[in-house]
Amino acid sequence: MVRRDLLRVAGATGLLMGLTGSAPTYAQTPAAGAPGLASIGGSPIDLVIEKVAFAVDGRIGSAVAMNRTVPGPVIRLREGEDAVLRVTNRLEETSSIHWHGLILPPGMDGVPGVSFAGIRPGETFVYRFPVRQSGTYWCHSHSGGQELLGLYAPLIIDPAGPEPFRYTRDHVVMLSDWSFEPPEQLLAHMKSLPSYYNYQQRTVSEFFRDARRDGLGAAVSNRLDWGRMLMDPTDISDLTGDTYRFLMNGLAVADNWTGLFRPGEAVRLRFIDAGAMTVFDVRIPDLKMTVVQVHGQNVKPVEVDELRIAPGETYDVIVRPGNRAYTVFAEASDRSGHARGTLAPRPGMSAAVPPRRPRPTxxxxxxxxxxxxxxxxxxxxxxxxxxxxxxxxxxxxxxxxPAGNAMPMPGAxxxxxxxxxxxxxxxxxxxxxxxxxxxxxxxxxxxxxxxxxxxxxxxxxxxxxxxxxxxxxxxxxxxxxxxxxxxxxxxxxxxxxxxxxxxxxxxxxxxxxxxxxxxxxxxxxxxxxxxxxxxxxxxxxxxxxxxxxxxxxxxxxxxxxxxxxxxxxxxxxxxxxxxxxxxxxxxxxxxxxxx
Known part of the structure; x- marks a missing residue:
């Protein structure tokens, strides 16, 4: 190894060590709960948008971050109070923050070209609005590809009164997708070839399997029908695990985000899909999830084994883990990859990761x-x-x-x-x-x-x-x-x-x-x-x-x-x-x- 290469590796290693300490509190391993930047009595919260180096699977890319972390810090507001959020843009381009799911004045919604002009480079914009709701939400850029580059963060609004369910531990679980390819390159590939990232297309062996199961005529007819549709039946996701790394609280699978609990506790998990293009299927093997809140709104409890969450959605669940570790498993809907974390009573524990299921058609x-x-x-x-x-x-x-199924009359x-x-x-x-x-x-x-x-x-x-x-x-x-x-x-x-x-x-x-x-x-x-x-x-x-x-x-x-x-x-x-x-x-x- 020549001296130049040695210095390059040493510099990269030092940068990686520095990046580890910059993870938001709820993403650090092990995480004890979901603290954050709290606004108390209308006190302001300061947020800074800037570019940072970002490490995933030992490789370093460039991210657009909030307060130098991806995801950004947990922002905590309180129902019935006024929110004051001072956002400074240190990029060389216009930026913005949209408060996803919040009911607020249009000028505070954060969509450039619709409700405000955006935050120009070097400027600070003050978002000020009354907080009229509670629950789990999130915020993200509404400018170009900045959301895809990491500009998003959890937003929790504490209720003014008691909640209709009880818990003793609270963890944010923010799911996202990350590519080392810049947004304009991802888009160029999709424009040139829509199946560019789809390496899970049907094979000849699957044709013979279908012919044995359904008959040769049906298998041939199915292929011809899809050929006329100009679309492949395995086109589930535009961007797949070929370019994406799937993250849980900003951490890749090998980093294994860990949320701690004490045996016997009721643990609230706030699932947020901040993925730019990924629908996730979420489950915790051997552990039932009771859904208690959807999109920040309380719902009658529903006990399930799995749920599907789309970009923009939030689901709050209550789990009651025993004295062992559990894998929090978020599988991409096209089965091209997954995000993974662990719930554990002690640091250093882990559980088996489920095998990948066959991709659907x-x-x-x-x-x-x-x-x-x-x-x-x-x-x-x-x-x-x-x-x-x-x-x-x-x-x-x-x-x-059929009767009763006619198209409605004009005006109906x-x-x-x-x-x-x-x-x-x-x-x-x-x-x-x-x-x-x-x-x-x-x-x-x-x-x-x-x-x-x-x-x-x-x-x-x-x-x-x-x-x-x-x-x-x-x-x-x-x-x-x-x-x-x-x-x-x-x-x-x-x-x-x-x-x-x-x-x-x-x-x-x-x-x-x-x-x-x-x-x-x-x-x-x-x-x-x-x-x-x-x-x-x-x-x-x-x-x-x-x-x-x-x-x-x-x-x-x-x-x-x-x-x-x-x-x-x-x-x-x-x-x-x-x-x-x-x-x-x-x-x-x-x-x-x-x-």
């Missing part, structure tokens, strides 16, 4: 071709009706709708998308070149656990399970409906609402102040999309009646028709977008204006 339901419950007339319908045929063929075709308000409700045929609008396909059949999928889940013999949380602890304050029936289709063209890597990118769309979706609206979200793509509405709650119409849950982000499955009720009680301009960062950047973004 898309189904007929994901293609929008599941005709069960539909009356058919005028001949069979194949995938060419959606992709290879002329646009007119992608609508109703020869499908005769469609019913809620309740679990088990009847399927609905897609209308004649194919959304133009911005949409490569439509879901010929759209249906509620609220009671489905999600692709790749539900076949392991344990209980998986679904949206249909959620019930608010307290009845919602506005019990009015919606007075009108707004229908939005989630659309995309995977070959061109374009994403949109109703076939139009944000740059092509009308100025805003308009709500009248005080009105009650039913928003109908129809996913015409074959990928899941977590849709986030800023500034207002979405009440998920899942059959809960007065106790339907309030969410700020809803994960819409392929070919799903999902409805939410919204009370337009916050005047201003608000962002609404897919929380998969590259989908938002490529056009799946709109402005909702309440006036």
């Amino acid at each position: 898309r189904t007929m339901a994901d293609m929008g071709m599941d005709m069960s419950g539909m009356a058919m007339g005028g001949g069979a319908m194949g995938a060419d009706a959606m992709a290879g045929a002329p646009p007119a063929a992608a609508g109703h075709g020869g499908m005769a709708m 308000i469609p019913g809620p998308g309740l679990p088990g409700g009847p399927p609905v045929a897609h209308g004649p609008d194919t959304h133009g070149v911005g949409s490569s396909s439509v879901a010929m059949v759209e249906r509620s999928r609220l009671d489905e656990p999600g692709l790749g889940l539900g076949g392991d013999g344990w209980r998986v949380l679904t949206y249909a399970d959620l019930r608010s602890v307290a009845p919602q304050p506005d019990q009015r029936e919606p007075g009108r409906a707004v229908e939005l289709h989630l659309t995309g063209n995977m070959e061109r890597y374009m994403w949109s609402f109703d076939g139009k990118k944000y740059s092509e769309a009308p100025d805003a979706v308009r709500f009248r102040y005080g009105e009650r609206i039913r928003m109908v979200l129809v996913n015409d793509t074959m990928m899941e999309h977590p849709i986030h509405l800023h500034g207002m709650w979405m009440e998920l119409e899942n059959g809960g009646g007065p106790n339907q849950p309030r969410l700020h982000t809803v994960l819409v499955k392929p070919s799903e028709r999902l409805t939410v009720a919204i009370t337009a009680d916050e005047p201003g301009r608000w962002a609404m977008h897919c929380h998969l960062l590259l989908h938002m950047e490529m056009g799946m973004f709109r402005v909702v204006e309440v006036a």
Whole structure:
């Protein structure tokens, strides 16, 4: 080894040792709980945005950090008080902080170009707003690819009164994804070849397996159908473990974040998906999880073995571990990798890491071709009706709708998308070149656990399970409906609402102040999309009646028709977008204006 190489290695080793001490308190191993930067009686919290070196798996990259850590520190506010957060930008570009899920004035929401101008280099912006809620939330940049580069942090709001559940230990578990490739390079690869990072495509051996199981004709037909769709059934995630390292509280698998507890304690785990592009499936083998809060809102307890969490979502669970170590396992939904941590009564303990499950494949339901419950007339319908045929063929075709399932008359308000409700045929609008396909059949999928889940013999949380602890304050029936289709063209890597990118769309979706609206979200793509509405709650119409849950982000499955009720009680301009960062950047973004 020459002297130059020796100095390089020594310098890198010293930098790594320095970086270890810069991890936020809740990420240090072992972590005893979730302290943080607290605002007491309206005292200000100072946050600084800057670039730092960041080490993952012994390799050093460049991150955009909050107070020099990735994730940033836990920010703690208190319900009923005023929050004052002074954010200084030390980057050479405009930055911002969006307080995800918080109800606050539009000028404090932190979306450049919608509600404020952004924080210019060298400037300090003071966020000041009343805290009107409690629970687990988070914050992140809404500027370019900074969120993908590490600019996010947990946000906990302590309630003004007692909570409806008890616990003695409190841990933040923030999940995220990290790539050493810069955001512009990731996007360039997706634009040039949408399957660039997908190394889990179907093989010849799988074709013969399917032929033995289903018959040669069915196996050939399935391949031809997917070929006409111009999409691979293994396209689960755009960015995979080929480029990503999956992190738990900023730590890679080998670093093994550890949360301590005393045997017999009730431990609260605050799961936050801060991933830019990753949906995680979370479980703790041999330990039941009782879900008590979703998106900061208290729900009636539900005991489960596993839950799916999408970018932007938060789930709080209570666990009661015994005198042993447990693995906290967060598996990417495409099974290309995982994040891992440990719950243990003593430092240095660990438990077995579950083996990787087989990657799933898309189904007929994901293609929008599941005709069960539909009356058919005028001949069979194949995938060419959606992709290879002329646009007119992608609508109703020869499908005769069963009684009670007809498309609503002009001016009528469609019913809620309740679990088990009847399927609905897609209308004649194919959304133009911005949409490569439509879901010929759209249906509620609220009671489905999600692709790749539900076949392991344990209980998986679904949206249909959620019930608010307290009845919602506005019990009015919606007075009108707004229908939005989630659309995309995977070959061109374009994403949109109703076939139009944000740059092509009308100025805003308009709500009248005080009105009650039913928003109908129809996913015409074959990928899941977590849709986030800023500034207002979405009440998920899942059959809960007065106790339907309030969410700020809803994960819409392929070919799903999902409805939410919204009370337009916050005047201003608000962002609404897919929380998969590259989908938002490529056009799946709109402005909702309440006036």
